[in-house]
Amino acid sequence: MRTKPLDRLLFTQGGECFFCRQPLPREEASIEHLVAVTHGGKDNDENIVACCQALNTLFGRMSLKEKLTVILKQQGPFHCPARQAAASASAAPGTASTAAAPATALQAVLKGLRKRGNARPRTLDALTALVASLLEQNGFSAKETKDVMARLTRQHYIDVQDRRINAYLLPPSQG
Numbered sequence: 001m002r003t004k005p006l007d008r009l010l011f012t013q014g015g016e017c018f019f020c021r022q023p024l025p026r027e028e029a030s031i032e033h034l035v036a037v038t039h040g041g042k043d044n045d046e047n048i049v050a051c052c053q054a055l056n057t058l059f060g061r062m063s064l065k066e067k068l069t070v071i072l073k074q075q076g077p078f079h080c081p082a083r084q085a086a087a088s089a090s091a092a093p094g095t096a097s098t099a100a101a102p103a104t105a106l107q108a109v110l111k112g113l114r115k116r117g118n119a120r121p122r123t124l125d126a127l128t129a130l131v132a133s134l135l136e137q138n139g140f141s142a143k144e145t146k147d148v149m150a151r152l153t154r155q156h157y158i159d160v161q162d163r164r165i166n167a168y169l170l171p172p173s174q175g
């Protein structure tokens with residue numbers, strides 16, 4: 001009996017996402033071609049891994065070099081886009097205190113963006129203006145705009161190309 005590629009990958013990866021190493025239920029897993037098929041990548045086990053769907057979506061048709069850039073730009077353990085919230089919630093107490101203030105400002109911005117649905121800004125300039133106003137509405141200083149924008153980019157909540165925003169990859173609401 002042949003096993004399906006996804007089952008086989010999940011088994012060899014110990015049931016974890018290849019990149020963020022969080023437990024990965026089968027229904028949330030997807031097959032990522034390290035070298036995309038559109039770039040000549042093969043559809044065999046040497047070129048495929050099981051990973052979180054959100055990361056697979058983000059990687060899209062990126063070249064392997066671009067994917068590695070995304071991975072190397074992160075500091076500390078790699079977090080897939082939709083796993084960020086869960087990972088920071090379970091962070092060690094020592095690391096939580098230093099990150100608390102900006103993370104809260106970030107949460108306020110994420111909440112505001114979620115509410116907007118499809119009416120989110122399509123350019124970095126428009127988003128920067130919106131982030132500043134969301135911060136002020138929620139009692140934060142607009143001076144944090146730069147920091148929040150950096151986090152949105154670094155944590156891949158936004159997919160940006162030439163100062164235009166191609167996609168939002170917001171983590172699920174924490175209630």
Ligand SMILES: [Zn+2]
Pocket residue numbers: 017018019020021022051052055079080083
């Ligand atoms: Zn993952």
